[in-house]
Amino acid sequence: MGIKHSNLQYYxxxxxxxxxALRYFNNTYFSIPNYIAxxxxxxxxxxxxxxxxxxxxxxxxxxxxxxxxxxxxxxxxQLIPPQYGxxxxxxxxxxxxxxxxxxxxxxxxxxxxxxxxxxYKIPDFSRTGVEFPFVDMLNDNQTSFKxxxxxxxxxxxxxxxxxxxxxxxxxxxxxxxxxxxxxxHVPNATDPGTTFFSAxxxxxxxxxxxxxxxxxEESPFPLSFFQNFTNQPTFADGKTCDNMIRFFNxxxxxxxxxxxxxxxxxAHIPPFDAPHEWKGVYGLRMGTAFVENxxxxxxxxxxxxxxESR
Ligand SMILES: *[C@@H]1O[C@H](CO)[C@@H](O)[C@H](O)[C@H]1NC(C)=O
Ligand SMILES: *[C@@H]1O[C@H](CO)[C@@H](O)[C@H](O)[C@H]1NC(C)=O
Ligand SMILES: *[C@@H]1O[C@H](CO)[C@@H](O)[C@H](O)[C@H]1NC(C)=O
Ligand SMILES: *[C@@H]1O[C@H](CO)[C@@H](O)[C@H](O)[C@H]1NC(C)=O
Ligand SMILES: *[C@@H]1O[C@H](CO)[C@@H](O)[C@H](O)[C@H]1NC(C)=O
Ligand SMILES: *[C@@H]1O[C@H](CO)[C@@H](O)[C@H](O)[C@H]1NC(C)=O
Numbered sequence: 001m002g003i004k005h006s007n008l009q010y011y012x013x014x015x016x017x018x019x020x021a022l023r024y025f026n027n028t029y030f031s032i033p034n035y036i037a038x039x040x041x042x043x044x045x046x047x048x049x050x051x052x053x054x055x056x057x058x059x060x061x062x063x064x065x066x067x068x069x070x071x072x073x074x075x076x077x078q079l080i081p082p083q084y085g086x087x088x089x090x091x092x093x094x095x096x097x098x099x100x101x102x103x104x105x106x107x108x109x110x111x112x113x114x115x116x117x118x119x120y121k122i123p124d125f126s127r128t129g130v131e132f133p134f135v136d137m138l139n140d141n142q143t144s145f146k147x148x149x150x151x152x153x154x155x156x157x158x159x160x161x162x163x164x165x166x167x168x169x170x171x172x173x174x175x176x177x178x179x180x181x182x183x184x185h186v187p188n189a190t191d192p193g194t195t196f197f198s199a200x201x202x203x204x205x206x207x208x209x210x211x212x213x214x215x216x217e218e219s220p221f222p223l224s225f226f227q228n229f230t231n232q233p234t235f236a237d238g239k240t241c242d243n244m245i246r247f248f249n250x251x252x253x254x255x256x257x258x259x260x261x262x263x264x265x266x267a268h269i270p271p272f273d274a275p276h277e278w279k280g281v282y283g284l285r286m287g288t289a290f291v292e293n294x295x296x297x298x299x300x301x302x303x304x305x306x307x308e309s310r
Contacts, residue, residue: 043124043180048114049250050289058292060115061252063182065197065213066230067265067283068221069105069130076103076132079271080147081238085136090144094225104221106131106146106229107265107283109197109211111182112160125154126176127164128199128209130267133229137238138302145241145298146232150270152199152207154179166295168237170270172201174208183213183285191215193259195285207270213263219282223248223258226284233301241298245291245307252287259285 045063053059076086091104098104109128114121129151137145151164155173164171176199178184183195191214198210227248233241247253261283268275 043111043113045111045113045124045182046252046255046287048116048289049252050247050291051114051116054291056118058115058117058294059290060292061113061287061289062110062246063113063252063287064108064110065183065195065211065261065283065285066110066226067107067211067213067261067263067281068225069107069265069278069281070099070102071105073101073103076105080132080135083139084147085139085141087134087136087141087144091134091225094228095221097220104133104229106133107209107211107267107281108230109183109199109209111180122159123157124180125157125160126174126179126182126199127151127153127160128197129269130209130272131234133232137235137298140302143302143304144229144232145301146229146234147236148234149236150207152176152201152209152269155202163294164236166240167235167242168239170236172203172207172269174199174201182287183211186212189214193261194263207268208275209265209267209269211263211265213261213283213285215259215285216262216282217260219260219262219284221282223284230288231306233296233298233304235298238298240295241301243293243296243301245293246288247290248286248288250289252289256287261285 046061048059048061050059092098107130111126113124129148132147134144135147150170152172152174153161153164154176161171161173183197186194186196193215196212199208201207230246233243235241262280264279265281266277
């Protein structure tokens with residue numbers, strides 16, 4: 001991984017202390033109005049390249065890391081609500097060599113940038129959580145949905161928080177580090193490409209997620225696999241579905257390219273009932289533009305096979 005374990009421990013501790021200091025500072029000395037705190041955010045993210053193409057739709061860019069966490073199928077079966085099947089044949093069709101008895105859970109650690117519709121832009125925000133793709137929510141043994149039951153999300157961002165809660169998502173208002181970007185380089189890391197990201201719920205001890213990733217040569221998972229599951233209609237309580245269409249071919253992706261990374265994810269977030277650490281997980285670090293169609297009947301997606309086939 002190109003980074004010593006002691007460094008890794010140090011860095012997780014460091015970013016945690018940084019967050020505590022920040023909270024102390026904010027509470028004690030200042031009371032910064034939310035709108036100012038949010039507008040102080042100045043991001044290094046690529047601008048939204050699709051806003052003018054789809055002015056009447058919600059669009060934006062997502063920058064960050066998407067990683068695959070192999071968990072046992074037995075655990076996935078315990079975590080995913082029992083009324084929904086798991087489309088093992090669907091992920092095996094894409095990943096024939098995925099280990100037997102295992103299931104690909106997903107971590108997304110993202111910064112949403114220049115999110116807008118009808119010319120109205122909302123402030124940037126961050127979000128992260130563990131998601132469960134290839135879920136048979138219509139019980140048709142065919143259409144893959146992604147179950148995203150919980151999220152840590154930028155505190156005070158009422159629009160984003162409410163937007164997630166309206167899906168029935170268990171939403172934790174959180175402080176992110178870095179607060180206005182997708183990730184930040186770890187100073188003095190053995191591999192200069194090493195980056196971190198961390199989120200801690202404002203409600204102390206309720207939830208947290210942090211990542212540490214370094215570039216690596218190759219991934220066992222092809223890009224097509226990431227394209228497939230990131231574009232599955234997503235739900236939380238199952239009452240409505242979110243159709244996020246992520247593009248991998250706009251300047252948001254091509255300007256910086258797609259980096260294969262490997263690293264560590266630590267998460268304390270439902271539906272896991274205890275903190276977990278996963279090491280040696282593979283992911284992609286990239287920017288993507290998106291169009292998002294919200295609060296649709298999930299039934300609309302029976303047989304859905306990507307945006308182009310609609
Ligand atoms: C993603 O965020 C990183 C860290 O801020 C930045 O260096 C990079 O340019 C961003 N990439 C895109 C495509 O926005
Ligand atoms: C944009 O929004 C319209 C109306 O909701 C929808 O019919 C259309 O499919 C959306 N476009 C894309 C690319 O999703
Ligand atoms: C996603 O993968 C499944 C195979 O498991 C395939 O049937 C489907 O067409 C793919 N969808 C897209 C949009 O690539
Ligand atoms: C679901 O579809 C797969 C692939 O077509 C098939 O192998 C499997 O038997 C089906 N399962 C059920 C319960 O029908
Ligand atoms: C990084 O290296 C510089 C110069 O070698 C040193 O001053 C600094 O304390 C180091 N920072 C960390 C976080 O180790
Ligand atoms: C980019 O990808 C989208 C769907 O993923 C496709 O509809 C569009 O034609 C592609 N654009 C280019 C320029 O290839």
